[in-house]
Amino acid sequence: MSAIRNRQILLAARPxxxxxxxxxxxxxxxxxxxxxxxxxxxNLYLSLDPAMRGWMREGDSYIEPVRLGxxxxxxxxxxxxxxxxxxFKPGDKVFGMGNWQDYWIAGxxxxxxxxxxxxxxxxxxxxxxxxxxxxxxxxxxxxxGLPKAGETVVxxxxxxxxxxxxxxxxxxxxxxxxxxxxxxxxxxxxxxDLGIDAAINYKTQSVAAELRKACPNKIDIYxxxxxxxxxxxVLGMINVHARVVICGAITQYNATQAVPGPSNYxxxxxxxxRMEGFVVIDYMHRAMEGVxxxxxxxxxxxxxxxxxxxxxxxxxxxxxxxxxxxxNKGKLIVKIA
Ligand SMILES: NC(=O)c1ccc[n+]([C@@H]2O[C@H](COP(=O)([O-])OP(=O)(O)OC[C@H]3O[C@@H](n4cnc5c(N)ncnc54)[C@H](OP(=O)(O)O)[C@@H]3O)[C@@H](O)[C@H]2O)c1
Numbered sequence: 133m134s135a136i137r138n139r140q141i142l143l144a145a146r147p148x149x150x151x152x153x154x155x156x157x158x159x160x161x162x163x164x165x166x167x168x169x170x171x172x173x174x175n176l177y178l179s180l181d182p183a184m185r186g187w188m189r190e191g192d193s194y195i196e197p198v199r200l201g202x203x204x205x206x207x208x209x210x211x212x213x214x215x216x217x218x219x220f221k222p223g224d225k226v227f228g229m230g231n232w233q234d235y236w237i238a239g240x241x242x243x244x245x246x247x248x249x250x251x252x253x254x255x256x257x258x259x260x261x262x263x264x265x266x267x268x269x270x271x272x273x274x275x276x277g278l279p280k281a282g283e284t285v286v287x288x289x290x291x292x293x294x295x296x297x298x299x300x301x302x303x304x305x306x307x308x309x310x311x312x313x314x315x316x317x318x319x320x321x322x323x324x325d326l327g328i329d330a331a332i333n334y335k336t337q338s339v340a341a342e343l344r345k346a347c348p349n350k351i352d353i354y355x356x357x358x359x360x361x362x363x364x365x366v367l368g369m370i371n372v373h374a375r376v377v378i379c380g381a382i383t384q385y386n387a388t389q390a391v392p393g394p395s396n397y398x399x400x401x402x403x404x405x406r407m408e409g410f411v412v413i414d415y416m417h418r419a420m421e422g423v424x425x426x427x428x429x430x431x432x433x434x435x436x437x438x439x440x441x442x443x444x445x446x447x448x449x450x451x452x453x454x455x456x457x458x459x460n461k462g463k464l465i466v467k468i469a
Pocket of ligand 1: 181183264289290293294295314315318357358378379381410411412454457459460462463
């Protein structure tokens with residue numbers, strides 16, 4: 133019997149500036165055989181994330197960089213095709229770091245988790261609203277942002293996968309929510325579909341002038357996904373005891389030179405405020421709590437979300453660029469099989 137072939141996309145070069153499709157290399161190898169206590173997983177869907185740009189770079193971070201020549205790292209949903217493990221049986225759907233390839237081995241230390249069979253949600257939701265994306269929004273806004281009814285919350289990349297969930301959780305908590313996004317279409321979706329209070333197109337409008345109008349009581353929480361000028365502008369408009377959640381800094385991920393710090397940081401002193409970095413993997417021991425709550429809100433119609441699904445593993449190297457030009461509409465996912 134001929135071996136199962138495994139298509140893989142490797143990291144071939146460390147990007148300088150923007151990612152280029154030539155930073156990746158395609159190869160085909162035989163799929164691995166599961167050993168004792170292991171299962172062979174066939175990937176169905178791959179999550180594409182801005183954080184991947186950081187994983188491609190050398191240097192100190194919250195996780196080791198991907199080594200040159202290794203299969204590119206990524207979270208996946210897959211299906212068990214062969215199993216020598218009591219934990220996984222053929223047909224089970226599994227979440228794990230299955231990477232940019234067709235097949236991988238899940239075992240006791242791989243961090244793979246079988247998904248419940250009887251949930252009324254599409255599988256892709258476990259990479260979006262019920263996956264790392266939803267959990268980032270949930271723990272970031274609730275545990276670090278600590279929203280209270282009546283407060284004003286500003287969210288950047290507000291129409292994106294994480295940002296759109298943050299907006300709705302803050303709105304459900306009774307906050308005034310102002311989103312910042314990169315197109316009129318995205319701003320219209322935020323207001324008309326998600327019901328937030330105001331939205332600012334940072335590409336065509338003055339963020340400072342529009343924030344002054346949209347935040348008459350200034351800003352209590354800023355959920356920051358971009359860093360840079362927008363972070364600096366918001367810092368100049370915070371209230372006493374504000375919370376600035378540093379979730380991401382996409383304006384800086386492609387930087388080739390040192391990035392200037394926010395000159396308005398002194399507001400943290402004058403306003404006795406807190407700016408705190410946050411990484412969702414620190415909350416994995418509470419993942420079930422987050423998934424249950426997000427699932428309940430989803431079932432009750434209190435959460436809307438969008439998924440942007442690209443067909444074909446071979447298209448992942450080009451698709452990831454869309455996170456940086458803003459052309460993704462919602463959680464970017466590659467359908468592998
Ligand atoms: N801390 C954590 O544990 C954690 C976990 C997951 C994600 N994150 C962070 O959360 C943020 C959002 O991630 P996501 O997966 O939800 O992606 P996403 O928001 O769905 O997609 C990225 C969006 O970023 C915006 N963007 C790209 N370049 C930009 C720039 N130079 N200036 C301003 N906006 C820019 C684009 O939207 P526009 O059209 O609005 O420009 C793009 O659609 C990222 O910063 C990511 O690193 C953090």
